[in-house]
Amino acid sequence: MIASRKIEVVDLFCGIGGLSFGMKSKGFDILAGYDLDATCRYAYETNNEAKFIYKDIKTVSADEIGALYSKDAIRVLAGCAPCQPFSSYAFKNKKKDPNKYDLLYEFGRLVKDTLPDIVTMENVSQILAFKDKPVLSDFVDLLKENDYRVWVKPVYCPDYGIPQTRKRLVLLASRLGKIELIPPTHKPNEYKTxxxxxxxxxxxxxxxxxxxxxxxxxxxxxxxxxxxxxxxxxxxxxxxxxxxxxxxxxxxxxxxxxxxxxxxxxxxxxxxxxxxxxxxxxxxxxxxxxxxxxxxxxxxxxxxxxxxxxxxxxxxxxxxxxxxxxxxxxAVPPRLGEIIAESISKHINSNLTDL
Incomplete structure (x- = not known):
């Protein structure tokens, strides 16, 4: 059971909505998804019953994001900034798109200016080792400077019932207190095949x-x-x-x-x-x-x-x-979206028991 206040989500870089769908399946209210691929609109809106906003994140204002949330809701800002600059392929590819390095900084700008209660991000685990630009450490520093408690680690997807050897970086941050991902749901002998x-x-x-x-x-x-x-x-x-x-x-x-x-x-x-x-x-x-x-x-x-x-x-x-x-x-696997939502619900229940 989660707190009585609504948990509302705005999903940046939403794509076709895998993350939103996983969170929606756990009772979260998905308000809107932003993406620069207009062809994702049908899948996002149809499956998530939420608005798809075709817009470059660099032109999105904090006022616009803030206006989407209800007055008394617990506000979650989610995002999976395009990961191509940090992927294993990018380490071998000299022709990287320099504009995509800035997307996590744009996410950080919106966090700083809207101060949602909870922030979550998913990305490739190689971002931890990326040396050209300290984008992840800069993002974590920004969160901490704005009174967020941060949990960030690579996650092995089979540990959570996802039938592929995907390893992803998951970040959870909260201004309400300590937050972390729930423990693995599957042991190696229970992995989905x-x-x-x-x-x-x-x-x-x-x-x-x-x-x-x-x-x-x-x-x-x-x-x-x-x-x-x-x-x-x-x-x-x-x-x-x-x-x-x-x-x-x-x-x-x-x-x-x-x-x-x-x-x-x-x-x-x-x-x-x-x-x-x-x-x-x-x-x-x-x-x-x-x-x-x-x-x-x-x-x-x-x-x-x-x-x-x-x-x-x-x-x-x-x-x-x-x-x-x-x-x-x-896409973010919907099952990973469910795990992130369960982690947020557990966090809210343990920190806001009076709601």
Whole structure:
């Protein structure tokens, strides 16, 4: 049971609404989501019953944010600033977008000027080791200077019932008192697996779609890539192929280290991290465990813990696999949103027992 005052959430960088949806499922009132990708509007508004505001965060004012909250509500400001500058890929990529470094500072500006009761942020764990700009430590310092108690740590998603080996940084901050994420809900022998997530879906061939589920569709494969997946044993990858099927880049010293590319998942373990290219066979260990194809859009969504009822498009008969994969890979898993909400509820109950 949570405190009697409403808990209201404004979600910055909301995307299609994974974080908002998880928090909504735990009884929080989602007021609005801000994002600069207008195509996310349908999914965000339909699933969260909240307003989608298409706007650059750099043009959002504190007065605008403050006006969204009710007078007596407990105010939560949430955000997942785009993580590309801090991802593992960005460390290898010299052409980074310098404007995206500033987004966490913009989040900080809005925190400082609106002083919500609680702040939460999710990002890639590599931000902890980022040396070019101390954006995370600057953000934490700003919170502490404004009387927030801060908890910030990497979180291993299987520990919380998410069936993928995703590791994310979670930050919780409160002006009400000490706050922290709830303890792990799953031990290693209880981790949700690929089979738990997608084991009951109908079989598909590459390029096919399930007539009863338009999101359960898989990308077509070229004849050579079809040969490659057929030569990939259970849990294996390109290193198991005959020489004539290997790519030239795999034979170099650099390429040989990417052992998971073109790999198959296994039923008994969590999936790898879902990325924006998770439905492409050559982009990671995204091969189906036993079928000769990459995972479908539906499978990627379920691994990200989106329920089958989640609506991604107004007309799902004409799903663009590339667009859907981007939505899913960029999203906060709704289950992680639930865990963050449970942590906030527990914190509120322990600090505001008179509400």
């Amino acid at each position: 690929v089979k738990d997530a997608i084991g009951d879906l109908p079989e598909l061939k590459a390029g096919e779609a399930d007539p009863n589920d338009s999101l359960h569709r898989a990308k077509a494969l070229s004849p050579k890539n079809l040969d490659r997946i057929r030569n990939t044993p259970y849990g294996g990858g390109w290193k198991n192929w005959p020489e004539e099927l290997k790519l030239r880049c795999h034979k170099t010293d650099g390429g040989s280290s990417f052992g998971s590319v073109y790999g198959r998942m296994v039923w008994e373990k969590p999936a790898p991290t879902m990325t924006t290219q998770c439905t492409g066979l050559g982009n990671g260990r995204f091969g189906h465990p036993t079928q000769d194809r990459a995972i479908s859009v539906r499978e990627a969504a379920l691994i990200q813990t989106f329920p089958k009822t989640y609506k991604f498009f107004a007309d799902e008969q004409y799903v663009a696999i590339t667009k859907a994969s981007r939505y899913i890979g960029n």
